[in-house]
Amino acid sequence: KRIVFATGNEGKMKEIRMILADLQVSVLSMKEAGLQIDVEENGKSFAENADIKATAIQKLSPGDIVLADDSGLEIDALNGEPGIYSARYMGEDTSYRIKNANLIERLNGVPDEKRTARFVCAISAALPGGKILRSRGTIEGRIGYEERGANGFGYDPIFYLPEYGCSTAELDPETKNKLSHRGKALEAIKEELRPFLEE
Ligand code: ITT
Numbered sequence: 001k002r003i004v005f006a007t008g009n010e011g012k013m014k015e016i017r018m019i020l021a022d023l024q025v026s027v028l029s030m031k032e033a034g035l036q037i038d039v040e041e042n043g044k045s046f047a048e049n050a051d052i053k054a055t056a057i058q059k060l061s062p063g064d065i066v067l068a069d070d071s072g073l074e075i076d077a078l079n080g081e082p083g084i085y086s087a088r089y090m091g092e093d094t095s096y097r098i099k100n101a102n103l104i105e106r107l108n109g110v111p112d113e114k115r116t117a118r119f120v121c122a123i124s125a126a127l128p129g130g131k132i133l134r135s136r137g138t139i140e141g142r143i144g145y146e147e148r149g150a151n152g153f154g155y156d157p158i159f160y161l162p163e164y165g166c167s168t169a170e171l172d173p174e175t176k177n178k179l180s181h182r183g184k185a186l187e188a189i190k191e192e193l194r195p196f197l198e199e
Contacts, residue, residue: 001197002026004033006057006068009087011153012182016069019177019186025197035060046070046084046122047134058126065128065196067189071121071181073155075103075143077110086155100147100158107143115142119159119168121181123189133192137184141168152176 003025005016013029020027030036039056043049053068072086082089082103090099107115118140125133139161147157149169156169161179168176177183 001199002028002033002064004028004030004035004057004061004064004066006030006039006053006066009153012069012071015173015177015180015182016067016186018173019183020190023190023193023197030057033061033064041070041084043070043084046072046120047124047136049084050122050124050134051126051132054124054126054132058128063128065193066126068124068126069121069182069185070124071119073117073119073159075107075115075117077107077114077116077143078103096154096157097147100155103143103155104145104158112142115144117141117143117159119155119181121185123185125189125193127196133189135185135188135192137181137186137188139168139179139181139184 005013005027007013008030017027035057039053041049041052043052049070050068054066058066072083074080074083090102118138121137123135141159141161144158144160144167148167149157151171151173152169157167159168161168
C-alpha cells in the first residue's frame, strides 16, 4: 500500500511528509509516482477542488490511495479574497514577494482588529474503489504590515499570529505543522485512513 499526494507545490509537500511521517506506508509525490497531469481546479470551494484533484489522480493510479490538499488564505477585510484563488491571485507566475506586498497595500489604513484572516485547508483522500474521505483545518491570524520570516512558503511571511508574536514564516516547521490548517486537516484524515491502511 502507498499514498500518492496529488500536489505540485513543494512547500506543501515538505510539510505533508513531516506530518504523515508516522504512518506505516510510503508517501510519494506525483513526480515520485511517475504521474504528471495538470488538473483544472474549477470547483467552487476548497473541498470541491480537493475532490477534483484527488479523484483525477486516483483514476491514473487506481491501486493507490490518493490524497489532495486545496488550501488558501481568506482575508476578512477583502471579503474572503484571495480564498480559493490563492495560487492564481495576480497570476500563477507572480512571485509571493509581489503578491504579499499587494495584499498589504490593499489593507493600507485597515486597523489591527480588522486585519483578521485565516488559512484554510481541505484534504480529500480518494481510495481504490471510489470511496472518498474528507477533512478540513483552519488557523486564525492577522495580516501583518510587512513580510517577516523565511520559513514556510506562499503567504506565510504576512500571516501574523498575535498570540505567538510572529508570522507563520518565523515558526520552526514542527511548530507550524502543530498549529496549521494543514497540520489539523492531515491529523484528522490520518485517523480516518488508519482502517484502510491496515486492510
Ligand atoms: P497543488 O494544487 O498542486 O497542490 P497549488 O499551489 O496550486 O498546488 P492550491 O491551489 O491549493 O495549491 O493553492 C494554495 C495556495 O494558498 C498556495 O499556493 C499558497 O499560496 C497558499 N497557501 C496554502 N497553504 C499555505 C501555507 O501553509 N502557507 C502559506 N501559503 C499557503
